[in-house]
Amino acid sequence: MKLLHIDSSALGGYSVSRQLTADIVAELQRNTPATTIQYHDLAVQPLPHWTPVADASDPAAVLGSQMLEEFLAADVVVIGAPMYNFAISSQLKAWIDRILVAGKTFRYTANGPEGLAGGKRVIVASSRGGFYGKDTAAAAMDFQEPYLRAALAFIGINDIEFVRAEGIAVGDEQKAQALKSARSTIDTLVAKAA
Ligand SMILES: Cc1cc2nc3c(=O)[nH]c(=O)nc-3n(C[C@H](O)[C@H](O)[C@H](O)COP(=O)(O)O)c2cc1C
Numbered sequence: 001m002k003l004l005h006i007d008s009s010a011l012g013g014y015s016v017s018r019q020l021t022a023d024i025v026a027e028l029q030r031n032t033p034a035t036t037i038q039y040h041d042l043a044v045q046p047l048p049h050w051t052p053v054a055d056a057s058d059p060a061a062v063l064g065s066q067m068l069e070e071f072l073a074a075d076v077v078v079i080g081a082p083m084y085n086f087a088i089s090s091q092l093k094a095w096i097d098r099i100l101v102a103g104k105t106f107r108y109t110a111n112g113p114e115g116l117a118g119g120k121r122v123i124v125a126s127s128r129g130g131f132y133g134k135d136t137a138a139a140a141m142d143f144q145e146p147y148l149r150a151a152l153a154f155i156g157i158n159d160i161e162f163v164r165a166e167g168i169a170v171g172d173e174q175k176a177q178a179l180k181s182a183r184s185t186i187d188t189l190v191a192k193a194a
Helices: 018-032 059-073 090-099 145-154 172-193
Strands: 002-007 037-039 076-082 106-109 110-116 122-125 160-166
Touching: 002 018, 002 059, 018 076, 018 122, 018 160, 018 172, 059 090, 076 145, 110 145, 122 145, 122 172, 160 172
Parallel strands: 002 037, 002 076, 076 122, 122 160
Antiparallel strands: 106 110
C-alpha cells in the first residue's frame, strides 16, 4: 500500500492535526505493515503559489509535478487540515493547487467536469478552535471541510473520511475530550479497513 501523508499546520509540536495524522498513519501502518509512506510537511517546506510557467523545468513546476505524481500513485492519502480563518491553511491550499490539474485529475467533457482520481482512500484530520457542526450557529462559516469535500469530489473522490477535533480553543478539558473523540474515530476507521 502506498500512503501519502500531508501535514499543513503552522503550529509545529502544538498542532492537533499533526498529532492526529501521526496517529492515523501509525494505525494504518500497524494494520498493513507493507506500507510505503511518502511524507510532506507543507509548513516546514512550503510549496510556492501556483503561477503559470512556460518552462516545465522551472523548479516550482517540477515540485508541482512531483506532488501530483505522488498523489496519483497513492492508495491512501492522509491530510492534516487545520482551520485557519474559517478555511484550510494557505500551505494546504498551495498543495491543492498542484493536485487539481486539468487532464490529470479531472477533465471537462460534453456532460460537464469528470473526476479522474477516484479509487483512493482519503482521510482528513480536521482541527478547529470552535464548533461548526450542522446545528451550530457557526455552521455557515465552515469553509474548511465543505471546501475539501467539494475540491476532492471534483476530482472523483467522493467519500472522504474526517477525523475531527473541535473546540480546541475552548480550554484544556474540551481539547482533551476532542482528542479522545478523534482517537475513537481513528480506531473505527482503521477497524473498518482491517
Ligand atoms: C492563524 C489561525 C487562525 C485560526 N482561525 C480559526 C477559525 O477561523 N476558526 C476556528 O474555530 N479556529 C481557528 N483557529 C484555531 C485552530 O483551528 C485550532 O488551533 C486548531 O487546533 C488548528 O489546528 P492545528 O493545531 O493542527 O494547527 C485558528 C488558529 C490559528 C493559528
